[in-house]
Amino acid sequence: MILNIKNKFTKELSADVIENDEPRQVVGACFSYVEPKKPSNPSIIHVSKDVAQSVGLTEKDLNSDEFLNVFSGKSVFKETKPYAMCYAGHQFGHWAGQLGDGRAINLFEIENNNVSLMLQLKGAGKTPYSRKGDGFAVLRSSIREHLCSEAMFHLGVPTTRSLALALSGDEVLRDVLYNGNAAYEKGAIVTRVAPSFIRFGNFEIFAAREDDKNLKSLVDYTIKYYYPEISLEGKEKYLAFFETVANKTLKMIVHWQRVGFVHGVMNTDNMSIHGLTIDYGPYGWLEDYNPNWTPNTTDNEHKRYRFGNQSKIAQWNLLQLANALFPLIEEAEPLEKILNDFPIQYEVEYLKMMHDKLGFFSENEKTKESIYLLTENLQLTETDMTIFFRDLSQVKQDDTIETALEKLKDAFYNVEEVKDITKDTWLYWFTQYLSIIKHQGVTDEDRKNAMNRVNPKYVLRNYMAQLAIDEADKGDYKLLNEMYEMLLKPYDEQPEYQKWYAKRPDWARHKVGCSALSCSS
Known part of the structure; x- marks a missing residue:
């Protein structure tokens, strides 16, 4: 494989002085070097050729031993040094302190066709941020992430992508319902792709620790490479950065509401500074239109992350980002103005989106x-x-x-x-x-065509994903492949997939994996 490696993040930002995977508090660093744990008998079970092309991989590459070894964690790509990011976050509204990449390991950054991308393994072993976890992931959650990343992209929703889905050949112990009934499941690894995996929490940790030096370095780095259009200096630069992130976040939430997607775990460590949907855990699409529905069993009592509350949570998360950036700005009023404008602008964009869904050509x-x-x-x-x-x-x-x-x-x-x-x-x-x-x-035909461009016919309903998971667990990937192919064109009629254009069946109403899901993976 020939890849144009450009590891900006590790070259320009501070590294952890300790190099091992033992869980610990990491101070004064943006990341820690760590190697994936070698899987015993890895195999690739699905690849997104679209993502492979964007990375610069050829058909020959995808069939090579090197591709299998690098994207399963069995070997490290030449002249690269994998690492895990350090970040903090608010989880379910409460400060959680240091979190970090507990089961994600960043392999390297590449540049292809003037686009910079970071490639990351999820489920490849322990890092200093794994806390009490093992850093692994299981097949069911990995299938859901792989399929959903690509489904969202083709729906036109800002998202991270998924290059490959691999089996590790090892078993992982998990308690699916957190009820004391742990069982072994097939281990799996997803290769995730994004411009970067920098989150709100990457800034929060430095602000919480009053580490203004690293905070400034990280914000300056982020603006330099991901928001180069911001040419201001001093406080104005950081305000412009915050406002741009807020606008991107707003647009992402409007897209979620357009297609009926519920993230399920909108903690600040799961909020991308690129305005991308990130960290597909207990997500789901609305079956019936229910603003109070959440797919997360952990959130079932308070329903903080319910469908109808996602814009408010986005604003709350942006408040935490504003607090993290405050040491660089030292003025509350301009930050408050951006935050107060958020729900006003959201309502404007939401109504525009709903007009499109209904085929209304004027407001x-x-x-x-x-x-x-x-x-x-x-x-x-x-x-x-x-x-x-x-x-x-x-x-x-x-x-x-x-x-x-x-x-x-x-x-x-x-x-x-x-x-x-x-x-x-x-x-x-x-x-x-x-x-x-x-x-x-407007003619009926023109209105219909316009509506069908924004109202998908096919979405990845939870029961559909579960059916693919059940078959894949038996070693049969036909349904996984079928779902993937169908979701490449969610707005097309695709009569060959008509059976999936149907309401959730009764058997799936309360079945594990088909209604609500836990964070277990």
């Missing part, structure tokens, strides 16, 4: 009222979010309100419940909707 009080009423209606009875918005594009201007409602019947889990007041409420909404689309001067 006015009537369209806004229709949007807010719709989000209430969707909760009257269990209604599949993905199917509702996709099938809504089938409604035509000259439909009656009854015909329009009939076209949406497949979105209702129990269509018999759409009666009496519930039905009247829906018919009232369709009266509004038909009035709007009749008077905007």
Whole structure:
């Protein structure tokens, strides 16, 4: 393999003076050098050729022993030195202190076609930040991360990518439900790819330790390489950086809401400074439209990270980033202004997104009222979010309100419940909707095409991922491959995959891995 290695992070930022993988508090350093643990019998079970091309890998490379060895952790690529990052974070709203890359090991940075990318193994062994963990990952969580990273990218959602999914050949002990019933599972490793894996928490740890020197070095480094358009100096430079990160974060959250994605664990150590979706743990897509749904069993009581709360949590996390950057700015007011503007701008962007989903080509009080009423209606009875918005594009201007409602019947889990007041409420909404689309001067076909560009037909529902996991656990990867191919074109009709355009089956409603998930991996 020939790769254009450009290890900026380790060359320009401070390293841990100790070089071993023993868990410890790491002070005065951005990272620690650490090598992956050699797997006993690794094998590659899936590769994203799209990501491979972006990295600069050829078809021949993908079939080589070197590719298998490097991206399973069996060997270290020539003239590189793997490392784990040091960072802190707020978890579920509480300060957690030092966290760091507990089961992630950064291999190297490359440059290809003037794009800089960092490649990282997840699940390749212990680091100084593993605390009581072993640094490994299991097949089920690795499949979910590999598939979801690529699904999100092709949905148009800002995200980290996944190059490869490998089995380690070793078994890993995990307690899936944290109920004392630990069992051995197949170990696996995912190769993650992003411009960098710098998080809000990378800045938080230095601010908490009053290490202004390393804080400034890291922020200056981040701006230099990832936000070179910021040409200001002093406090203004750091304010511009914060505002840019806030804007990128806002756009990411709007995309989540557009496709019905719930991250599930929006801790500050899981927030990328690039505005990318990062760390796919207990995530999920809305089945029925339920703003209070969270896919995380740990979050089930308080529902902090529920679908309808994601923008507020993003703002709260940005507050923690603002606190971390404060030593470089020393003025609260301009930071507060950016934070206070966040929900205002979010509402603007959210409404624009909803107008697109509904096929509204202009914004006015009537369209806004229709949007807010719709989000209430969707909760009257269990209604599949993905199917509702996709099938809504089938409604035509000259439909009656009854015909329009009939076209949406497949979105209702129990269509018999759409009666009496519930039905009247829906018919009232369709009266509004038909009035709007009749008077905007756009053909049914143009509106349908526009809607189908933002409303996916296929998303990675939890039960679908679980089916692929169950088969892969038996050594059968056909379903994994099928899911991957389907998710490359989520907005296309793809009649060969029509069976996956369906509501969650009843058997999956409460099945482990199909409804809520734990953080165990």
